[in-house]
Amino acid sequence: xxxxxxxxxxxxxxxxxxxxxxxxxxxxxxxxxxxxxxxxxxxxxxxxxxxxxxxxxxxxxxxxxxxxxxxxxxxxxxxxxxxxxxxxxxxxxxxxxxxxxxxxxxxxxxxxxxxxxxxxxxxxxxxxxxxxxxxxxxxxxxxxxxxxxxxxxxxxxxxxxxxxxxxxxxxxxxxxxxxxxxxxxxxxxxxxxxxxxxxxxxxxxxxxxxxxxxxxxxxxxxxxxxxxxxxxxxxxxxxxxxxxxxxxxxxxxxxxxxxxxxxxxxxxxxxxxxxxxxxxxxxxxxxxxxxxxxxxxxxxxxxxxxxxxxxxxx
Amino acid sequence: xxxxxxxxxxxxxxxxxxxxxxxxxxxxxxxxxxxxxxxxxxxxxxxxxxxxxxxxxxxxxxxxxxxxxxxxxxxxxxxxxxxxxxxxxxxxxxxxxxxxxxxxxxxxxxxxxxxxxxxxxxxxxxxxxxxxxxxxxxxxxxxxxxxxxxxxxxxxxxxxxxxxxxxxxxxxxxxxxxxxxxxxxxxxxxxxxxxxxxxxxxxxxxxxxxxxxxxxxxxxxxxxxxxxxxxxxxxxxxxxxxxxxxxxxxxxxxxxxxxxxxxxxxxxxxxxxxxxxxxxxxxxxxxxxxxxxxxxxxxxxxxxx
Numbered sequence: 001x002x003x004x005x006x007x008x009x010x011x012x013x014x015x016x017x018x019x020x021x022x023x024x025x026x027x028x029x030x031x032x033x034x035x036x037x038x039x040x041x042x043x044x045x046x047x048x049x050x051x052x053x054x055x056x057x058x059x060x061x062x063x064x065x066x067x068x069x070x071x072x073x074x075x076x077x078x079x080x081x082x083x084x085x086x087x088x089x090x091x092x093x094x095x096x097x098x099x100x101x102x103x104x105x106x107x108x109x110x111x112x113x114x115x116x117x118x119x120x121x122x123x124x125x126x127x128x129x130x131x132x133x134x135x136x137x138x139x140x141x142x143x144x145x146x147x148x149x150x151x152x153x154x155x156x157x158x159x160x161x162x163x164x165x166x167x168x169x170x171x172x173x174x175x176x177x178x179x180x181x182x183x184x185x186x187x188x189x190x191x192x193x194x195x196x197x198x199x200x201x202x203x204x205x206x207x208x209x210x211x212x213x214x215x216x217x218x219x220x221x222x223x224x225x226x227x228x229x230x231x232x233x234x235x236x237x238x239x240x241x242x243x244x245x246x247x248x249x250x251x252x253x254x255x256x257x258x259x260x261x262x263x264x265x266x267x268x269x270x271x272x273x274x275x276x277x278x279x280x281x282x283x284x285x286x287x288x289x290x291x292x293x294x295x296x297x298x299x300x301x302x303x304x305x306x307x308x309x310x311x312x313x314x
Numbered sequence: 315x316x317x318x319x320x321x322x323x324x325x326x327x328x329x330x331x332x333x334x335x336x337x338x339x340x341x342x343x344x345x346x347x348x349x350x351x352x353x354x355x356x357x358x359x360x361x362x363x364x365x366x367x368x369x370x371x372x373x374x375x376x377x378x379x380x381x382x383x384x385x386x387x388x389x390x391x392x393x394x395x396x397x398x399x400x401x402x403x404x405x406x407x408x409x410x411x412x413x414x415x416x417x418x419x420x421x422x423x424x425x426x427x428x429x430x431x432x433x434x435x436x437x438x439x440x441x442x443x444x445x446x447x448x449x450x451x452x453x454x455x456x457x458x459x460x461x462x463x464x465x466x467x468x469x470x471x472x473x474x475x476x477x478x479x480x481x482x483x484x485x486x487x488x489x490x491x492x493x494x495x496x497x498x499x500x501x502x503x504x505x506x507x508x509x510x511x512x513x514x515x516x517x518x519x520x521x522x523x524x525x526x527x528x529x530x531x532x533x534x535x536x537x538x539x540x541x542x543x544x545x546x547x548x549x550x551x552x553x554x555x556x557x558x559x560x561x562x563x564x565x566x567x568x569x570x571x572x573x574x575x576x577x578x579x580x581x582x583x584x585x586x587x588x589x590x591x592x593x594x595x596x597x598x599x600x601x602x603x604x605x606x607x608x609x610x611x612x613x614x615x616x617x618x619x
Contacts, residue, residue: 032521033437040428040491041443047488048450051461058460111355119346127601128356130608131363134600136550138568139593142575143362146369146582154365154382189359194608195615236615247454250552254572268456268553276557281460288457295454 055285063282076286085262085270086287090294092177093266097245097298099181100188105237107185108192109230113222115193116200126193133190137250144183145170145255173263176256180264184251188244192237199233200226228311235306239299246295267291366593370394370586377582393587400578403591405563406570410549411595413485413566417548418541420490425540426533428491429499430525434511447493455553462488463557484558485566489548495540502536503529542603542610549596567592 025031059076063069080086115126135143148155148169156166170176203226211221249268252258258265258273267287275284369377371389397403431437432444463479466488470478477483506529514524530537555569565573571592578585600607 027520029435030437033431033435033440036427036431036435036521036525037437037443040424040496041447043424043487043491044447044450044493044496046465047462048453048458048493049446051458051465052450052453054461054464055457111352114348114351114355117346117348119348121349121352125352125356127604128359130604131597131600132359133546133607133611134597135593136552136568136596138552138572138575139589140362142571142585142589143366146586147362147365149582152378152380152382152582154384157381160381186359186362191611194611198612198615233615243454247456253552253556254575271456272553275460276463285457285460288454288460292454292457296452 055288058282059285059289061282063285064279069282072282076283077290079283080286080290085265086267086290088262089265089267089270092264093246093248093294096177096181096248096266097242099178100184100245101238101241103181103185104188104192104241105234107189108196108237109234111189112193112196112200113226116197126197129193130190132187133194135187137187138254140183140187141251141254144179144186148179170255171260173261176260176264180248180251180255183255184245184248188241192241195233195237196230199230203229231306231310232312235302235310238306239302242298242302243295246291246298267294366586366589369583370590372583374581374583377586390583393583394591397574397584397587397591400584401570401574401588402562403567403570403588406565406567406592407595409482409565409570410567413482414545414548416486417489418544420486421492421495421544422537422541424491425495425499426525426530426537428496430503430529432496432500433503435521447496451493451497459554459557462554466558479558480560480564482564485548485551485555488554489544489551492544495544498540499533499536502533506532538606539610539613542607543614545599546607567595 058069060071060073061069062072062075111129115122115129132140147153150156150166150168150171153169155169159166167175169179207225207229208221211225216224247268248266249272252264252266252269253272256264258269268291271284271287271291274280274287368384368386370393371391372383372386372393373388373390376383376386376388432440466477466484467479469487470476470481470484474483475481477487510528510532511524514528515521519527550568551566552568552572555566556572559565559569562570562573571588574588575585578588
């Protein structure tokens with residue numbers, strides 16, 4: 001950036017505002033504001049803002065790689081409404097989200113409460129939970145495909161040990177989605193634990209002691225004091241995990257490719273197929289906007305629902 | 315939750331220290347009862363890691379033995395050599411390192427600059443520009459990825475090959491600054507008292523000097539958080555590299571590993587050896603800088619509070 005040399009006054013120069021007109025202009029908030037902002041904003045406009053408008057336009061076009069792009073009105077959206085795979089994908093996405101989000105939050109809250117004390121080996125326990133944060137979705141999926149392998153997998157071995165029948169897991173249309181729920185809950189445990197532990201450490205001891213003096217047992221104190229004080233963290237996790245769940249892709253791409261029999265086709269996976277395997281850019285853009293709509297609606301709903309249950313210490 | 319009900323028995327707490335024997339002595343464990351919960355939980359959390367490493371060291375017939383051999387008697391380290399011979403994991407690692415390091419650096423510089431300007435300077439269009447940034451913050455990547463692909467392709471053909479499709483630049487440039495990063499830095503800068511900056515200005519320092527010499531040294535905590543979050547995002551990104559990169563020598567670790575999995579889907583010990591190698595650098599970084607990552611993630615969670 002040329003800004004560097006222009007704005008930095010050399011040694012011995014006069015104070016700002018006393019120089020010539022050009023110097024004053026170069027030192028102005030007007031000029032520096034734009035100069036500082038331009039590189040970062042340019043990137044975001046080019047790769048964020050412009051594409052948002054562009055894909056909105058594309059969703060009204062019959063557009064594919066390298067071909068001309070005639071406007072077709074609402075055709076893409078009409079196709080979307082009648083596409084059986086889309087309604088399946090919505091169903092799978094919502095089932096996945098409805099299981100993954102509460103599942104991760106319950107596991108995270110439970111472990112965070114258990115780990116929020118000074119007992120021996122506590123740093124070992126915490127590190128074990130944090131470790132799941134270090135593993136990428138791809139690495140995680142590969143390990144879990146192996147754990148849940150129908151023929152040689154260790155999970156089926158444990159099942160046989162406790163007398164449960166052998167399962168097909170990722171090869172079974174009725175089970176595959178639940179295996180993906182399990183692997184992603186494991187993968188997000190560390191994140192949920194970190195968020196809840198941080199929030200738990202913000203709960204003032206004085207309040208817990210006051211509750212105990214008032215005769216509340218640990219469970220009541222937890223329900224009536226701790227849980228309400230955790231509600232901002234709970235809302236954050238609910239929103240954050242939901243947004244991520246609605247965008248599930250990596251694990252599906254790696255483990256099932258949407259199968260078997262479309263049983264794990266979620267919205268983003270279908271969108272990817274349409275965009276980068278079929279190159280139906282127009283139709284894929286319509287799906288993307290539809291996904292965006294779902295995310296907005298679900299997030300708004302969460303915020304609306306949380307008004308009653310979220311408690312902020314001002 | 316069953317475990318939390320255990321200490322709930324404290325409700326029947328006997329009167330403390332009254333010298334009399336308690337009416338019913340509670341069973342005293344020589345250790346905290348929470349260990350009974352945390353040990354199995356830790357086993358479940360760590361078992362996938364254990365099984366990953368064990369499989370990566372087994373011979374192929376041992377890996378396919380059922381019932382599985384939970385503690386292997388022969389360790390076959392050659393799986394790692396085999397994996398390295400069948401896919402360029404070192405190349406993948408170098409690519410990931412280049413992309414991640416550059417992306418983090420760009421974000422620190424560009425988001426600091428823009429965040430500072432949004433926090434401190436009055437300039438024409440500031441409000442509108444900031445509103446546009448905040449609007450992009452909400453939009454999921456899937457909405458922008460198709461035009462982003464077209465833009466990157468166009469840039470590569472017409473402007474600079476290095477940022478085009480199938481070049482590492484394609485993974486860096488679109489993520490060189492984020493609306494979140496700018497917003498995050500702006501929020502921090504707004505909390506700083508103006509005095510330091512004003513006195514530096516009176517002493518004749520230029521605006522960039524003030525930012526670099528006065529403000530950024532006070533901003534190490536948010537910069538570290540931004541670096542950690544950008545690092546995790548960039549290192550673990552998969553969908554965009556999957557779209558933007560096709561040749562193996564340009565692949566990142568995640569994409570390379572996924573491709574390797576596609577080619578060796580049933581050679582489990584080979585696959586796990588590759589997986590361990592892809593995972594190891596991140597695990598090492600994570601354990602070395604655990605506090606720092608944990609604090610960064612916690613900071614995002616507490617931002618709602």
